[in-house]
Amino acid sequence: MYERILIPTDGSPSAEAAARHGSLIAEAFEASVHIISVVNEQARGDRLAKAQAQDAISTLEDLFAQESDLSCQSVIERGRPYEAILSYAAETDIDLVVMGTHGRRGLSRALLGSVTERVIRLSNDPVLAVPPHAMGRERDGYERVLIPTDGSPAATAAVDHGLAIAEQVGATVRVLYVIEGETGLPPFGDSLRDEAVEVLEAVAKRASEREITLTTHVQPGTPHEVINNFVSAHGTDLVAMGTHGRSGLRRHILGSVTERVLRTSDAPVLTVRQDTE
Structure with a gap:
């Protein structure tokens, strides 16, 4: 790659x-x-x-x-x-x-x-x-990779890159779907929860083809806050995410979630465009 x-x-x-x-x-x-x-x-x-x-x-x-x-x-x-x-x-x-x-x-x-x-x-x-x-966090290599996703094309492109790096360095992967604006998780059967599960299952299938150890997570809240809290809580070494979420935006404007994560993350952030091969 x-x-x-x-x-x-x-x-x-x-x-x-x-x-x-x-x-x-x-x-x-x-x-x-x-x-x-x-x-x-x-x-x-x-x-x-x-x-x-x-x-x-x-x-x-x-x-x-x-x-x-x-x-x-x-x-x-x-x-x-x-x-x-x-x-x-x-x-x-x-x-x-x-x-x-x-x-x-x-x-x-x-x-x-x-x-x-x-x-x-x-x-x-x-x-x-x-x-x-x-600086210094790379000395032990990348052991834990986080891939936030909302199922958008850019997020899907980032999944490929995150999984490829994890495969090469032998890292485990956590995939995170944030249900925005919710204070608690909707019940199973709710459209928001079902959509999250569908997106995560698709990523898990791709990871299994590469024999990568992967866990999936659904959490409610403000996306960039949940992502950064997740980074700190799980000792994440690398975050891989798309430059734009489902809201789209023009090429010259960063998605707000990605921008906020970039500005505050403790870990390196790999950003991937929708049209990146």
């Missing part, structure tokens, strides 16, 4: 955290790694900006050389960071982009870095967004 993985870097701790998670997935899929650093076209002091970009790349090259046998290619581009990342990904047939949620400027926990957000919104490829506090 993943043959070429792109890791953008600006030299921040968040970028290094992303690189470590990217390394884990690259090794599992025997993928090649591409490292990109972008000199912002609006940057003052071109020589200094290029030196910083090279330092950022060298840091990740050293990391991969010391901790893996992965094949790496590196490039420095100039332009708007998100545009350069998307352009490079398209030109080199990248299968997965792995990047930190916060750049060198930091930002508070509840905010998503603007470059990462734009890449997620516009990318044709899956994007794994890694928060800074996820």
